[in-house]
Amino acid sequence: MALILDSNNIKYNTEIITNGYALSDDKLSFLAMHNCEKIQITLDGCKEMHDSRRVFCNGKPTFEKIITNMHIALDNNYINKVSVRLNYDKQNVSSQVKLLDYLASEFDVNRIYISLGYVTDSAKEPSFDSYINNNIPGINKEHIEAYISLYIHAKQLGFKMKKYYAINGICISKRNHSILMCADGNYYKCGGLVGRDDHSVGKVGSTLIPQSYHYPELYDKCFDKKCEMIPLCHSGCRLDAFNLKGRLNALDCKYDLLKGINVALLRTNYVDIPSLKV
Numbered sequence: 001m002a003l004i005l006d007s008n009n010i011k012y013n014t015e016i017i018t019n020g021y022a023l024s025d026d027k028l029s030f031l032a033m034h035n036c037e038k039i040q041i042t043l044d045g046c047k048e049m050h051d052s053r054r055v056f057c058n059g060k061p062t063f064e065k066i067i068t069n070m071h072i073a074l075d076n077n078y079i080n081k082v083s084v085r086l087n088y089d090k091q092n093v094s095s096q097v098k099l100l101d102y103l104a105s106e107f108d109v110n111r112i113y114i115s116l117g118y119v120t121d122s123a124k125e126p127s128f129d130s131y132i133n134n135n136i137p138g139i140n141k142e143h144i145e146a147y148i149s150l151y152i153h154a155k156q157l158g159f160k161m162k163k164y165y166a167i168n169g170i171c172i173s174k175r176n177h178s179i180l181m182c183a184d185g186n187y188y189k190c191g192g193l194v195g196r197d198d199h200s201v202g203k204v205g206s207t208l209i210p211q212s213y214h215y216p217e218l219y220d221k222c223f224d225k226k227c228e229m230i231p232l233c234h235s236g237c238r239l240d241a242f243n244l245k246g247r248l249n250a251l252d253c254k255y256d257l258l259k260g261i262n263v264a265l266l267r268t269n270y271v272d273i274p275s276l277k278v
């Protein structure tokens, strides 16, 4: 693909979302050669928590190897900043506080970009239901307070945090000319749908027809409500719409969550009241 783009004078950049375990020196060097602008690694908590949830089939832990690989990426300047996404749910919020402390002591806070992601229902298999029902906060005050407590702690440690909260906006799935390429050569529009064959939109070598999961008709209800969140939301998450309503082209409205967190962020960032009140 790089040869095709280079020979047609098309500038490109790349990003990777990874569990971080296999990010060896040679792979990082390869990514750097291909204009990699973002490496996002997800962590589920401090070592004990992460290694209780994110292990190999044989139970082998992964936390320390991921941290080593982050050092390789930063110490060799393969990338300027590593994005660390802290997945949180009811089970691991307090562990994510400890993880923030650890990351601030282990790395230069200016070279780590923190984002906070609540764990969502991304699979429909019934075997996941009990975990999801017991641990995913849902859109409620508890969820908003968990986000804000982690946000304030990260800010106090010196991490630069985004000043607003948006779940999707115009994400990759809503753009015409963006694709995700899976290791098996399949193309997808949405990261959450990777691996579901029926959602593949093409394959390496096939003709790629530009498409997007952006459905302008969904905005009618948003404008009817005079919703102030439209620039942050753009009709919601296509994956959540599919999982909750069975259709990619359904409205996915998380107004209470967007408003609750953004009001708290305004207070925290501009009124200087480090309050958890929402």
Ligand code: SF4
Residues within 6 Å of the ligand: 221, 222, 225, 227, 228, 229, 230, 233, 234, 235, 236, 251, 252, 253, 254, 255, 258
């Ligand atoms: S929060 Fe709801 S009403 Fe507002 S833009 Fe999003 S989907 Fe539309």
